[in-house]
Amino acid sequence: MRMSAETVPVEELYRQMCRAREFEMALARLWEKGLISGEMHLGIGEEAVAAGVVAHLREGDAICLDHRSTPPLVARGVDLEALVLEMLGDPEGLCCGWGGHMHLFSREHLACSSGIVGSSAPLGLGFALASQYLETGGVAVAFFGEGAMNQGMLLESLNLAAAWRLPLVLVCKDNRWAITTRSRTVTAGNLARRARSLGVPARRVDGTRVDRVWRAARWAVERARRGRGPSFLLAHCPRREGHFLGDPMLRVYRDPLGQVLEIAPPLLRSLLARPLSRLASRVRCLGQIGATLGALGLELLLEADPLERSGRLLEPSMRARVEEEARREVEEKVMRAMERRVSRA
Amino acid sequence: MRMSAETVPVEELYRQMCRAREFEMALARLWEKGLISGEMHLGIGEEAVAAGVVAHLREGDAICLDHRSTPPLVARGVDLEALVLEMLGDPEGLCCGWGGHMHLFSREHLACSSGIVGSSAPLGLGFALASQYLETGGVAVAFFGEGAMNQGMLLESLNLAAAWRLPLVLVCKDNRWAITTRSRTVTAGNLARRARSLGVPARRVDGTRVDRVWRAARWAVERARRGRGPSFLLAHCPRREGHFLGDPMLRVYRDPLGQVLEIAPPLLRSLLARPLSRLASRVRCLGQIGATLGALGLELLLEADPLERSGRLLEPSMRARVEEEARREVEEKVMRAMERRVSRA
Amino acid sequence: MPEMTYAQAIDHALGQAMAEDPRIVVFGEDVVMLRRELYVRFGPRRVRQTPISEAAFLAMGVGAAMAGLRPVVEIMMVDFIAVAFDALLNQATKIRAFSGGKWNVPLVVRTSCGGGYGDGGQHEQCLWGLISSMPGVSVAVPSNPQDAASLMISCLQSEDPVVFMEHKLLSDYWRDYLGGGSRKTVAFDVPENGRIGKVEIPVKPFPPGKGKVVRKGEDLTMFSLGVGVHRCLEAAERLEEKGIQAEVVDLRWASPLDRELITSSAERTGRVLVVDEDYSAYGLSGEIAAVLAENGLRPAFGRLGTEGVIPYDVRREAKVLPNAARIEQAALTLASV
Amino acid sequence: MPEMTYAQAIDHALGQAMAEDPRIVVFGEDVVMLRRELYVRFGPRRVRQTPISEAAFLAMGVGAAMAGLRPVVEIMMVDFIAVAFDALLNQATKIRAFSGGKWNVPLVVRTSCGGGYGDGGQHEQCLWGLISSMPGVSVAVPSNPQDAASLMISCLQSEDPVVFMEHKLLSDYWRDYLGGGSRKTVAFDVPENGRIGKVEIPVKPFPPGKGKVVRKGEDLTMFSLGVGVHRCLEAAERLEEKGIQAEVVDLRWASPLDRELITSSAERTGRVLVVDEDYSAYGLSGEIAAVLAENGLRPAFGRLGTEGVIPYDVRREAKVLPNAARIEQAALTLASV
């Protein structure tokens, strides 16, 4: 199954990664300006997974996404202007301003998303079933996080996909965190084995290396296309922007003083709440909270940026060109979207 | 972990099995007479599992049951008269006539049941959590079928029990069938491995041999009691009375002529429905239905009765005595319950 | 017009539609046996058995409908929809709006409901009120073979999610499975006109959201659904003997409600009794009361529903579910206002 | 009486009760951070973080309650209860009846609800109507810090299941988390008296099912819950300028409803407007209409609720959720009847 590196379309993959990154950074700026409402979950850190998987899809294939849906949509070729306008709640947005960032739908691309953790997998079953039944040769891909692997409907879906041999690729983006919870503290066993035990062949892959993701995804998508049934990819990737924009845990690092002044006094009151029993235990709990924050900070420092790691696959001048092109394209699209919005407002 | 056969309390275990069997046969007669309403699922065939597991429980331990709840309740020492009266819908029944056979509750025994497939496991989590929190040393046991192993909340429960190290014993009674579905046709992988992959150590056991069940359950219950966390027992056992009393699939064997006359004509019409395309496929489907019925019939013929298999562990005279005592006890209790019912009607 | 049982009528309509539209697929637990006639006729690709994984396979139905199929997903009893509720509440009913009207979900959820055979409170619920409280889903509740067939066709033609509820007391195979048929020692109070009747062939759809006056009367109107309609008719007969002319309306759909029929009938009779096998509170009777009130109608109003958990004991069950005697009583009270 | 924010008041009440009753345990997703003050004070045995397995851990709450604990189970947003609905519908609310009254389930489900911050239709629902349609559960919806604290104590003292709904727009940490606090560029329409207020200490429970007249008036009564109460009060001010005296009732509980207060106020004013952030159909407004009608009251009646899916676009969202302008308009129409 191993193929030589030459066959990996590195330039195109990296371009998609850059487009996604530039696009989400633009979204972050719009969000900061108050132009995008609600919880905004970015997929910054997941670009290699999105690009590496989506590259194998063709017309008639479906993607079912979770709350970090932008990078796969960008890689799939959804119109960036329509995406921006949707985030702005504009009637000309992708979903006419009805869906917003957690509920992005593009019928033309057979792309859907949902903010209910775990629901992308069973929705994916449906698209896979339709492909199997209509014999279109299409496959469906479901993206979700490692936290979603504890959601019942997702576990059920693994079994059902295997029992019915559905052309479904299940992509677990393991960023180790579910909001403020370190997933391993609430997850038993190991996730690849979990998928296998439910009848779905699984591979692990470094989700910061787009070439590796691409190869693993080729295996998975080809299997599905040939009618050999579902497969599971476990891709490790960092969570670089916290759970959502303005994540209070991240703010501790970005604005330590402000945050500590806000968080600490009530915690101190708790520490000293009467009756003053179990002080040692309380100190331990406070330490636990500190340790969680510490782990998050450490990961932020140590974890590789997929753009860094995957960019190295290109020679520097080409890399710079690709980055520049992506930057320009996104800038232009966002600008045009803003103009449309303003002209009608 | 292996212990010599002497330590197995075979006589007591076999007594509980006989009590359960006699009791359920009495229920079947009452049901046939129209005195018990609704769907009546018997645990005939599961007696060794019930007796072998419940024998390890003591006060403060909890049991969470599915729709085949009678054998464990009998083994746990719930008053047989109250049980009969409940089945009859009597105000003096175990649940004052409110619960019925799918919803039997005995607070005193920390015993509950539910007709929603898979729900016994998460309810069991709750009792296990309370034991752990209150440090009572109590354990909880959840009983369910192999069909329930595809229900999301049950899969979630395996992970949660492992992640929290809860004193929960999960007992899967694998009778191979879920109503009319052969479970292996809709279940991928293997169930013991599935439990292990979710962090729960698992053992398989022949569920017709009460001594083996008893040994496996001792391992599981002791683990839980010592704070070592959950475990999973996969016990194979036969489904001797079909899914429920009056099971239409079973009737095909018990009243072949009547049933065939009823079932065949519409199937024949389907076979010949116009346009008459795909006749070969239709014949194959008809064959599939026949094969399912055949498999059921074959199992009925070939599968061992746990009373037969476990009874051999006793010497014949003792066995006969135990059986006779159980028969008498049950007969008497049922009779007394009927008298109470009649006297108040 | 051949005579069919309620269950035959449903499967006949489904078979008719499946023969015409290859996009229709049926899946759920035990459908190979439960729908064996459709299975033999249409084969294992179109009638497919699932694991006991309602959450996954109902959402699979949503995805399949988005992908262009017309799935009929079976939830054996409506009580069990609780484990799959997300697929309805947060997916199926939201997607038309979320996509800005560009994507729709033509999903039929087929399920059974209702009591009267002694299964107790976890298996005899109706829940059409609970389901109708979500925007974006229609709920059909046929009370007889013709309606069952026609409403099934209506559901299959819907471009949006619908729940089709088959009342277990009217369906022969459910009565048989759930502790009836194999023994001669139990008798259920099965309304004859609900159980069996003539069905026009080919089956034609009925317009969604349209109810029907099944008995004319001037003194009060009874609104009901499913088995309740027959109980009302029975009560109406008795009331007639007492000189009270009750109108009986079979709403057929819990959602959308036939507001026109509700207001016009209530206006005419000036007295309304809602007879609802579902739970009373936050349900059909409330919605009807609001429809009347916001239209400025002020009829005398009463409601009979299921209060609290349905008891297992068949004698108490018979008293708890709306029956002709209770309806008669309530109607007499209303008529005296 | 110290001043507290809405969220502080809830956690203060919970902390007070936990200090008194060791049977109270709290679990749910992210509770170590979300309830960090309780976590530090009461430790990891009493405040416990779960996997994203709502179905399992809500049913675990049911079992734990049966076993003698007093679990407070957190479902982060009420929308997500759909994946755990069975634990409420078929377990928690049924067990008292099923056991013949011998076993009860003192379970508190703590969840957040409501919109007004631009998260869209899958995260801003209220669903108190849907939940209240199940018999056997109480539903508390506080609109200000004092009520939030006292209703939390009432819930913790309940012997049967209750759902405690915290409105996200009133809770500072939710506003902050859900795209608010870290940026100065957005402003939400947060009712000041809901956000912060004085709380009597020690916190005492309020009687279950009792609402409160929060503004007296003779011309019409507005019934509402949660943020809606403040919108009504705002509208009432404006109406006063136009010479209309609106009474505003904070029902506090979606279930059980305060039938006495509803009927007495409606009788006095003769006009009723139900203002409900939850979906209109099959909900609070219907139930109130039925309560009025079955008590022979025939006030002029109007309702304002959320019709259909809540749009993402904040401008449209603001129009869809009941706001003071819409309420004023509806009240004027009613008053002219």
Ligand SMILES: Cc1ncc(C[n+]2csc(CCOP(=O)(O)OP(=O)(O)O)c2C)c(N)n1
């Ligand atoms: C059923 C459900 N429960 C809880 C939530 C709240 N929630 C949103 S994202 C999230 C964490 C998901 O973790 P993971 O699947 O690992 O994805 P990540 O955010 O790390 O990408 C949670 C708990 C939800 N949206 N749906």
Ligand SMILES: Cc1ncc(C[n+]2csc(CCOP(=O)(O)OP(=O)(O)O)c2C)c(N)n1
């Ligand atoms: C959630 C749910 N889905 C479906 C059913 C209907 N049902 C009752 S028993 C049963 C089969 C259960 O199979 P298994 O768990 O193997 O238990 P067995 O009957 O074989 O003992 C089904 C599908 C149900 N009660 N609950």
Ligand SMILES: [Mg+2]
């Ligand atoms: Mg994650």
Ligand SMILES: [Mg+2]
């Ligand atoms: Mg089985």
